[in-house]
Amino acid sequence: MTAPARTLGLILVALTSGCRAPADLPQPAASAWALPLPDAGYNVREGRALFQHYCSICHGAEGHGDGFNAYNLDPKPRDLGDPGFQAKSSDEDLAAAIRAGGGASGLSTGMPPWGRTLGERQIRNLVLYLRTLSPEPE
Amino acid sequence: MPRLDRSSDPLWRWFALSSVVFLVVLAISPIKDYFREYRRYQESYRQRLLAAAGSSKELKVAAAENVRIRQLWIPALGDRVDRCPSCHLGVDNPKMADAEQPFRAHPPTPHTPDDFGRFGCVVCHRGQGRATSEAEAHGQAADWSSPLLPLRYVEASCGTCHLAQQVPEASILSAGRALMDRVGCPGCHKIEGRESWRSSAPHLDGLADKTHVEWLRAWLKEPRSLRPETWMPDFHLGDDEIQALVAFLWVQPARRPLAAATDVELPAGDPDRGHKLFSESRCISCHTIEGRGNGSAPELSGIGSKVSRRWLVDFLGDPHAFQPETAMPRYDFSREQLLDLAAYMVSELVDPSAPVAGESYHPASKWIAEGEEVYQKYGCAGCHRIEGRKDAVLVGPDLSGVGGKAAALLDFGVRDDLPHRLPDWLAAKVSEPRSFRAALKMPEFGFTPEQVTALVTALLADEGSAVPEAFRVQTAVARYSPPGRFGQLVRQYRCLSCHQVEGSGGDISTAPLDAEGSKVREGWLESYLLLPTTIRPILTERMVPLRLSEERAAFLANFMANVYLDDDIPGEIFPGGSPPEQAERGRRLYYERYGCSSCHQLAGSGGYYGPPLDDSPTKLVSGWIAWWLQGPQRWRRDVRCPDYGLDATDARDLAAFLVTPGRQASGSRGAP
Numbered sequence: 001m002t003a004p005a006r007t008l009g010l011i012l013v014a015l016t017s018g019c020r021a022p023a024d025l026p027q028p029a030a031s032a033w034a035l036p037l038p039d040a041g042y043n044v045r046e047g048r049a050l051f052q053h054y055c056s057i058c059h060g061a062e063g064h065g066d067g068f069n070a071y072n073l074d075p076k077p078r079d080l081g082d083p084g085f086q087a088k089s090s091d092e093d094l095a096a097a098i099r100a101g102g103g104a105s106g107l108s109t110g111m112p113p114w115g116r117t118l119g120e121r122q123i124r125n126l127v128l129y130l131r132t133l134s135p136e137p138e
Numbered sequence: 139m140p141r142l143d144r145s146s147d148p149l150w151r152w153f154a155l156s157s158v159v160f161l162v163v164l165a166i167s168p169i170k171d172y173f174r175e176y177r178r179y180q181e182s183y184r185q186r187l188l189a190a191a192g193s194s195k196e197l198k199v200a201a202a203e204n205v206r207i208r209q210l211w212i213p214a215l216g217d218r219v220d221r222c223p224s225c226h227l228g229v230d231n232p233k234m235a236d237a238e239q240p241f242r243a244h245p246p247t248p249h250t251p252d253d254f255g256r257f258g259c260v261v262c263h264r265g266q267g268r269a270t271s272e273a274e275a276h277g278q279a280a281d282w283s284s285p286l287l288p289l290r291y292v293e294a295s296c297g298t299c300h301l302a303q304q305v306p307e308a309s310i311l312s313a314g315r316a317l318m319d320r321v322g323c324p325g326c327h328k329i330e331g332r333e334s335w336r337s338s339a340p341h342l343d344g345l346a347d348k349t350h351v352e353w354l355r356a357w358l359k360e361p362r363s364l365r366p367e368t369w370m371p372d373f374h375l376g377d378d379e380i381q382a383l384v385a386f387l388w389v390q391p392a393r394r395p396l397a398a399a400t401d402v403e404l405p406a407g408d409p410d411r412g413h414k415l416f417s418e419s420r421c422i423s424c425h426t427i428e429g430r431g432n433g434s435a436p437e438l439s440g441i442g443s444k445v446s447r448r449w450l451v452d453f454l455g456d457p458h459a460f461q462p463e464t465a466m467p468r469y470d471f472s473r474e475q476l477l478d479l480a481a482y483m484v485s486e487l488v489d490p491s492a493p494v495a496g497e498s499y500h501p502a503s504k505w506i507a508e509g510e511e512v513y514q515k516y517g518c519a520g521c522h523r524i525e526g527r528k529d530a531v532l533v534g535p536d537l538s539g540v541g542g543k544a545a546a547l548l549d550f551g552v553r554d555d556l557p558h559r560l561p562d563w564l565a566a567k568v569s570e571p572r573s574f575r576a577a578l579k580m581p582e583f584g585f586t587p588e589q590v591t592a593l594v595t596a597l598l599a600d601e602g603s604a605v606p607e608a609f610r611v612q613t614a615v616a617r618y619s620p621p622g623r624f625g626q627l628v629r630q631y632r633c634l635s636c637h638q639v640e641g642s643g644g645d646i647s648t649a650p651l652d653a654e655g656s657k658v659r660e661g662w663l664e665s666y667l668l669l670p671t672t673i674r675p676i677l678t679e680r681m682v683p684l685r686l687s688e689e690r691a692a693f694l695a696n697f698m699a700n701v702y703l704d705d706d707i708p709g710e711i712f713p714g715g716s717p718p719e720q721a722e723r724g725r726r727l728y729y730e731r732y733g734c735s736s737c738h739q740l741a742g743s744g745g746y747y748g749p750p751l752d753d754s755p756t757k758l759v760s761g762w763i764a765w766w767l768q769g770p771q772r773w774r775r776d777v778r779c780p781d782y783g784l785d786a787t788d789a790r791d792l793a794a795f796l797v798t799p800g801r802q803a804s805g806s807r808g809a810p
Contacts (some may be wrong), residue, residue, distance in 0.1 A: 011396070041289040043245045049309035054778055057747050059738070068676055072745040073736055101780075102732070112737035116781040117771060121246040 054114065062134040073110050081133040094127045097138055098101025174270050176224040180205045183227040183241055190233065207270060210258040214606065220258035220267035222275065230254055248307045261605070262295040263287055283544035287598070290591060291561050293540060297599025301331050301612045306775065313589075314596030321369045321583055323593075325520030326534035330600050334615060339370075339521040341461055344392025348449045350495035354384050362584060364444075364492055365437050367429070371581030374572060379512045386509025393525035394459045398448045405477060412482025415475055420682045424465070424635075424646070427487070432679045434646060435466065440489030450480040458630075465635035465644065470685050516579055534580060539602025540564070551575040564594045616641035624697045630685050639702070646679050650774060655706035655761075662757040664695035673749045708761030716760070716794035724795025732782055732792075734764030748779060755799040763793035 052061070058073065063080035070077050078085065089097075097105065099112030099126040114123070180203070187200035208223040228234025228241040235243045242249045249257060260267040265286040269275040277285030277561045287294065296308040303315045318324070324335035343610075345354065358380045361370040373385065398404050421438065422431030428439045452459075455476050456464045471479065480726060501509075517533030545558045551574030556562050566573065569590050571580035585593065604610070618640040629698070634643035634783065638650040652664070668691045670681035686694070691716050728734045735743060739750035754763070765772075767789040769780040784792070 041245070042247055042292055045293075045309060046247075046307065053776065058745075058776075069737065069745045069747045101733070103731070108736075109731070109733040112733045112736070113778040113782065114780055116783045121248070124246060 024103070043125045044128050044132060046122065047125035048132075050118065050126050051129050054117075055126075058110075063130065073108075075108050075110070077111070080130055081135050083135050086131070086133075091124075091127050091131075094130055095123050098123050098126055148483060151594065155278060171270070175272050176207070176270055177205050179225045179240060180227060182770045186237075186241070190322055193701075210255060212256070212258045212261075214256075214608065215258065215261060216606070218260060218267055220260050220272055222259040222263075222265075222267065224270060225272065225275075229259075241288065242710065251622040262292065264295075282662075283558065284542065284601075285545075288561055291595045291598050294595045294598035297596065298601060299605050299609045299611050301610060304540075309591050310595050311599060314592035314594070317592055318587055318596055322521045323537075326517050326580075328532055328536040329539055330473045330538050336463060337521040337523075338463055338465065340355050341525065342387055342518070342522045343525045344394065344396075344449075344460075345387050345390065346499075347392050347396050348446060349444050349501040350446070351384060351388065352493035352496050354387065355380055356493045358383060363610075364440060364489065367433070367437055369583070370467075371583045373581040374518055375512070377543050378508075382505050382509035383512045384509070385505035386507075386513055388499060388501050389506055390524050390527075394452070395457075396448050396452050398451070398502070401447050404448055404451065407474070407479070409476030409478070409482040409483030409485050410601055411475075412478035412480070412484065415471075415479055416482055418683060419469070420680050423679050423682050432646060434644075438483070440487065440492055442486065442488040443492035443494070443633075445484070447480050447484045450483060451476045454479055465632055465665070467632040467635070467682070467684060468630050488562045516581075537597065539600055541598035542601035542603065549574065550646070554781075561594055564597050565590050568593050568597075581672070613641075618642035624694065624701075627690060627694060636679070647681075648774065648777075651702055653702060653773075655699040655702040656704045656707040656709070657759060657762045658757055659759060660695050661700035662753070663698060666692050667691040667694055675746050675750075707759075707765045709759060709763060711790065712794060712797065716798050718798075720791045720794035721798040722795075724791035724793070727792050728795055731788075732784075734792075737779070751796055754796045758797065760797045763796055764789040767792055 003047075017083055031078070051063070056063075056067055058067045058069045058077040060070065060077075065077040065079040067077065067132075080086075097107075098118070099113060099115035101109065102111035103109040104113065118126070147688070163312060184203045187203065188197065190195040191200050202363040207221055208227070209219050209221040210223065210715070212218040212220070225240040226242075228237055229244045231243055233243070234241050235245075237243070244254075249262075250290055258267065259265075263286055264284045265277040266275050266284070276560055293308040293311040297311045297315070300308070300311075303319065304312045306312070306790075318329065319332065319335055322339065323329060325337055325339075344677055351744055353364075357370075358373075358375055360372055361368050362372065420791075424432050424435035426433050426435075426437045426439075429437070441450075454469075454471060456468055457464050458468050514529055515533075517531065519527070519529030520531045520533060541560075543560055545560050545563070548558075548560065548563045550558065550563065552555060553566060553574055557568055567580075568583070569585055569587075571582060572578050618634075619625060620639065634653070636644045636646035638647075639652055641648075658666075666681070667686055668688065672680055674680075728740075735745065737745040737748040739746060740752060744750075764786070766779075767782070767784050768786070769781055770777045771781055
């Protein structure tokens, strides 16, 4: 009876082979066409698009507080890539600053409130993008 | 009676054996299911919920969770069944925002979390919704045509339903669709939704009047060597092909013969006066000079090395006669001004590395006939026109449904380095089209990696099987054509190349003209049309001086003041002049409460982002100011002036301040 048992075993293996652990499957090679952005999907990208449209004119294309309009402002716009600033601000702090502007927390009214212009999702995605900003290269 | 020995009867043995086999076969399906990952995941998720439960109610809910297939059924989308939530258990649980996969909550998108039940998962992410094993669900099975879409391209799925060229929440898709039109993909390929695309590439008749053979040869050899930013792609033509194509193009008669026979007969112009006129006319509102300028029209820094003076004089006099679909206005330059402009452009705007004109050229008829074949083979007529010829367009493959093609159906040619996936194939096709096989025709555009991603996203959006009508979001293509004499002038000056009216027109100006009459005073508009002042100094794109007669300016201003009105926007709200106490309160709001001066110049201080407000008493209608301030995005959705949520009183007081003539900042420079 060993032959039928082996056959049965083979049939079982064949039929259950769809249950292999995913790690056994060949993984496709990483694509060669990377965006210069962390490949973080839709949300960071929406945040970046919003940043470029609404914020970069003062805060600069890379967020270092060096946008075209920055030199007219006193106080100067925040360098958003500053690690100290990033460390001490929670996501909620950043969202609140975007939502209510500088005036609401005793800072400059130069930073306007965006809570009526942008929706909650957009503000959250902006915060996600801000977290990808890195310190200015030396 | 002999005892029947059942075990020795071969028939009984076979019966027993087949029963066992039958039992085993019956057991395979439940056993398979028993080993699927989702059971393990659901148990693990239940443990998580139990551990994280903060109340007895949550504990009870978690304890009651049992292992089962969880699915979304969407009858409206062709009876889709998406079983993804069988593993992705926390997808709608905000507490799982930072959990590892497969439990992580879906990050917010314009449709998440509200539309889970309406759309399901597969419509955006692709893969196989009915599958219950990870490999099959993610579409890694060899025969599954629609594997999971890499997140980099996920905005393609927005484009499945949102068919407009610009989808505000999908920046990469929008960039891809705009780029597709800009570089002329629809000239060679049939692409769903882009049927109304029209090329704006130069007409190719009369080239012998316009340029010289050496320039044309160098251009066809490698367009980007003469103008690095051009969208004319590199066809990698052989020397014989270039020789033939030049010969063919050289003999195409001009649709508009030039007035002067040779340059020699033209009076000389004054390059200095031409330079001044060139600057005054703000040509770089559309063109660029060494990269500076808007870039919607060609770079001009090497134009003197390309075109002949007599062609330039005639072209600048009436561009529409040479190229009817051009976005360029027909300025009423005088003959002397045309000569000055041309003198400046051909003498100063030269490219020292461009080839210089040689002797006159008379092509042999053998080359002309061969050139016609080359012209047709590469589908030049897809983008360029030659008056009087009807050449085949769309010489490339039909791209309808290309975003839904199975990888198995794609021709990878010699590219064995590529993963066998559609997005990778498309990316390689648009960036290195000739690398697949010899004798391919598609030219090379020199896209940046980011442009490649955008194009691939736009291509992936057309999956072939259209979503049901109810899901499609399509904006009708607006075709506004203003009436009568106003319309004639709008067409002569190509106002809609930059401005929009009723959704028609270009996107260079951020100021749609639909309600221009409600916004500005007629007198201001008239003087602005005569001599446009700079409204937003930060922009390169500025209103060009159209050299209008006073009568025309008055007519255009009067038409807009009376027709381009919005009934929702109030007119003058201070007919007897703005009350001083309101204006004073408005002044304090302007400087102290709201950050107006961070963007606007007023009385010598403030930012340079929004329009300076010094001329607002003579420019703006007071009712419009108050209306604008209570919701600037009603004017245009992407207006950057933030909505401060002003109440009617604050808005009126600010308006009163801004329309008070001769108002000063009262010694206050910026916020105190």
